[in-house]
Amino acid sequence: MALRGRVLAPDPHARKLIDWPDALIRITAAGTITTIEPTPADCTIPQSWPGAVILPGFVDTHLHFPQLRILGSATGPLLEWLTTTVFPEEARFRDNGYAESIADTICQRMASFGTTTAAIYSSAHPGATEALFGALERSGLRAYAGLTLMDRNAPPAVTLDAATALTELAALVDRWHARDDGRLHVSVIPRFALSCSPNLLAAAASFARRHALLVQTHLSENLEEVRQTAAAFPESQDYLGVYEDHGYTDARTLLAHCIHLSDQEWARVRDRDMAVAHCPDSNFFLGSGCMPLRRAIDAGIRVGLGSDVGAGRTFSMPRVAAAAYDAAQVRGEPVSPTELLWLATRGGSLALSQEDRVGCIAPGFDADLVAVDVPRGTTHEVTDALLFRHDAGRVRATFVRGRQVHGERPQRG
Numbered sequence: 001m002a003l004r005g006r007v008l009a010p011d012p013h014a015r016k017l018i019d020w021p022d023a024l025i026r027i028t029a030a031g032t033i034t035t036i037e038p039t040p041a042d043c044t045i046p047q048s049w050p051g052a053v054i055l056p057g058f059v060d061t062h063l064h065f066p067q068l069r070i071l072g073s074a075t076g077p078l079l080e081w082l083t084t085t086v087f088p089e090e091a092r093f094r095d096n097g098y099a100e101s102i103a104d105t106i107c108q109r110m111a112s113f114g115t116t117t118a119a120i121y122s123s124a125h126p127g128a129t130e131a132l133f134g135a136l137e138r139s140g141l142r143a144y145a146g147l148t149l150m151d152r153n154a155p156p157a158v159t160l161d162a163a164t165a166l167t168e169l170a171a172l173v174d175r176w177h178a179r180d181d182g183r184l185h186v187s188v189i190p191r192f193a194l195s196c197s198p199n200l201l202a203a204a205a206s207f208a209r210r211h212a213l214l215v216q217t218h219l220s221e222n223l224e225e226v227r228q229t230a231a232a233f234p235e236s237q238d239y240l241g242v243y244e245d246h247g248y249t250d251a252r253t254l255l256a257h258c259i260h261l262s263d264q265e266w267a268r269v270r271d272r273d274m275a276v277a278h279c280p281d282s283n284f285f286l287g288s289g290c291m292p293l294r295r296a297i298d299a300g301i302r303v304g305l306g307s308d309v310g311a312g313r314t315f316s317m318p319r320v321a322a323a324a325y326d327a328a329q330v331r332g333e334p335v336s337p338t339e340l341l342w343l344a345t346r347g348g349s350l351a352l353s354q355e356d357r358v359g360c361i362a363p364g365f366d367a368d369l370v371a372v373d374v375p376r377g378t379t380h381e382v383t384d385a386l387l388f389r390h391d392a393g394r395v396r397a398t399f400v401r402g403r404q405v406h407g408e409r410p411q412r413g
């Protein structure tokens with residue numbers, strides 16, 4: 001297959017974007033990019049989506065499957081929102097039929113907004129998580145997903161005891177991990193320290209280490225959460241220390257939010273090469289605060305962007321990038337639109353340790369692509385339009401590994 005159009009994509013070797021005014025991308029039947037080059041003058045292949053720019057698919061490093069139907073519920077801040085809105089909705093995912101009715105929809109929503117890779121929290125229910133993996137397999141999307149582990153401080157309808165959780169995790173790994181040549185991954189997801197007993201935290205960490213799985217959790221989102229965590233784990237030096245003390249110490253750890261970390265915690269995130277999922281739209285909506293993105297980038301920490309649906313109000317990663325722009329402005333520590341588009345693609349692939357396969361449009365990479373309508377212009381004009389013209393920027397097509405998962409078929413000669 002060959003696709004043709006304007007291409008804007010991260011440089012595989014540098015923190016910058018390459019702008020191809022008119023490029024030809026050749027893709028194998030297995031979905032690997034073989035070449036990208038300026039379109040020759042005598043080329044007879046038409047523009048695949050006239051008026052669109054072709055980008056690497058967006059990487060959403062943080063969202064919640066069971067929160068689709070509560071998206072936009074203004075019942076924050078965090079702990080109140082969890083109690084009044086999230087836990088009652090997540091309890092409905094005990095019913096496999098209910099979970100199945102939402103699983104395909106959330107995959108379609110991601111694909112329709114150009115997201116090709118996502119890191120997804122399920123609920124604590126094995127049946128719902130199975131439904132999510134089934135939908136992900138059908139959708140063609142690339143994903144990291146797993147049970148959301150909770151065994152305390154929440155209603156019994158949304159928790160699972162540690163022994164059962166570990167047994168169910170092992171079954172998920174057997175069925176789904178590395179499925180379809182590594183398109184689907186099982187992830188270990190202790191929701192956050194407050195919802196997990198020390199026993200569950202430690203057991204989940206050793207399970208993740210044994211199977212070399214990505215760990216996802218929340219860290220330092222809200223000041224009251226930070227205060228309650230310190231009270232619940234008095235032996236740990238700080239919030240990050242709670243995770244470290246229970247065995248979460250390596251680069252396969254993806255931490256969502258990281259708004260209220262001390263300088264010392266940031267230094268340890270960097271030294272351990274942990275990754276951060278920055279979720280600015282959610283952070284605005286719940287009044288959680290603004291993460292110091294500029295400092296994290298400059299410290300060389302791997303940062304991806306996360307929609308954090310359903311505290312986040314959109315699946316659109318360009319809109320999340322726009323919120324990240326605003327959050328950086330609020331802090332007086334600006335981050336450029338170019339850097340943010342880089343984070344929404346390449347940054348996410350690095351955060352998920354998929355940097356050899358996705359996040360770039362270059363030979364050897366998987367053809368995870370999105371075509372988005374954009375006005376003609378310079379690189380800066382196009383990037384600004386992609387991020388900030390919320391009413392424009394229609395997603396015309398989405399591909400994962402060369403397979404179309406959403407939108408219009410490319411024009412052919």
Ligand SMILES: [Zn+2]
Pocket residue numbers: 062063064218256308
């Ligand atoms: Zn979250």
